[in-house]
Amino acid sequence: MENISNLSLLLPILGFFTGCCLGSFLNVVAYRVPRDLSIIRPGSCCPNCSAPIPWSLNLPILGWLILKGRARCCSASISPRYFIIELAVGLVFSWFFFTFSSDQEWGTLLASCAFAWVLIGVIVIDLETMIIPDRLSIGGACLGLILSLYFPSIHNIGHHPMGLDNLHSGLTSLVGILIGSGLLYWIGAIASRLFGREALGEGDVKLLGCVGAFCGWQGAVFCIFGGALLGCVCLIPIFIWQRFAKADKQAPGQLAFGVEIPFGPYLSLAALGYFFGLKEWIIPWFEWVDKVTI
Ligand SMILES: [Zn+2]
Numbered sequence: 353m354e355n356i357s358n359l360s361l362l363l364p365i366l367g368f369f370t371g372c373c374l375g376s377f378l379n380v381v382a383y384r385v386p387r388d389l390s391i392i393r394p395g396s397c398c399p400n401c402s403a404p405i406p407w408s409l410n411l412p413i414l415g416w417l418i419l420k421g422r423a424r425c426c427s428a429s430i431s432p433r434y435f436i437i438e439l440a441v442g443l444v445f446s447w448f449f450f451t452f453s454s455d456q457e458w459g460t461l462l463a464s465c466a467f468a469w470v471l472i473g474v475i476v477i478d479l480e481t482m483i484i485p486d487r488l489s490i491g492g493a494c495l496g497l498i499l500s501l502y503f504p505s506i507h508n509i510g511h512h513p514m515g516l517d518n519l520h521s522g523l524t525s526l527v528g529i530l531i532g533s534g535l536l537y538w539i540g541a542i543a544s545r546l547f548g549r550e551a552l553g554e555g556d557v558k559l560l561g562c563v564g565a566f567c568g569w570q571g572a573v574f575c576i577f578g579g580a581l582l583g584c585v586c587l588i589p590i591f592i593w594q595r596f597a598k599a600d601k602q603a604p605g606q607l608a609f610g611v612e613i614p615f616g617p618y619l620s621l622a623a624l625g626y627f628f629g630l631k632e633w634i635i636p637w638f639e640w641v642d643k644v645t646i
Pocket residue numbers: 398399400401402403423424425426427428
């Protein structure tokens with residue numbers, strides 16, 4: 353009994369450290385991948401003056417706090433994004449490790465960490481660069497498929513004998529990839545025809561494949577509509593505010609009809625919501641499909 357209570361205290365701390373380190377790595381990925389730079393070489397260096405950063409100032413969270421957001425080499429300001437991402441991934445992983453201490457499900461732990469890491473990465477990179485790197489979307493879809501084959505619990509699949517669960521779970525993931533990306537591809541193709549301009553990026557289509565790999569087809573379908581709704585809820589008030597409150601000051605980069613808006617962050621937020629809680633409520637919405645198809 354004492355072991356379990358020790359474990360439930362230690363695991364969230366271990367999760368926090370793991371998350372901070374992987375959050376730090378995510379910062380490297382978010383800076384280098386869209387610029388086509390290697391994520392391994394060279395080691396960490398200042399983005400402003402390229403001076404190498406010693407490991408003692410490169411510690412997750414602490415590094416930014418010690419430097420108070422200013423690079424020691426050239427005093428360039430370091431975005432608080434570095435600190436926020438490390439802290440966010442640390443807290444999220446801490447929660448996953450905490451739930452692992454009670455359910456002991458390795459599949460859920462690995463899938464939760466991998467999926468959340470990919471989605472946080474997509475949110476940051478897509479907001480900054482309007483790019484969703486293939487390494488996150490296609491890489492995430494492959495990882496989701498492999499984890500599903502190993503751990504049927506990711507898709508809440510029960511215990512059939514002779515590995516049938518694994519096959520069932522792998523197929524669920526594969527169908528999720530195909531339906532998720534296929535459906536969004538067609539929505540994008542039809543919207544492009546209607547509006548006479550590209551309506552959806554290829555990156556969004558691949559990202560939805562990744563969502564389908566972890567959430568199954570129901571989750572992918574939910575995220576298309578949930579993401580679009582979330583985008584409207586977030587952007588319409590900003591749009592109206594900019595239109596009326598600051599009508600005289602036409603700032604560049606301001607929201608307007610025809611301005612490209614990244615869809616990836618909203619898809620990712622919807623996917624995070626689905627995978628980490630909303631699934632239980634949303635799966636019953638799709639039960640009618642089984643009745644129609646059988
Ligand atoms: Zn510098």
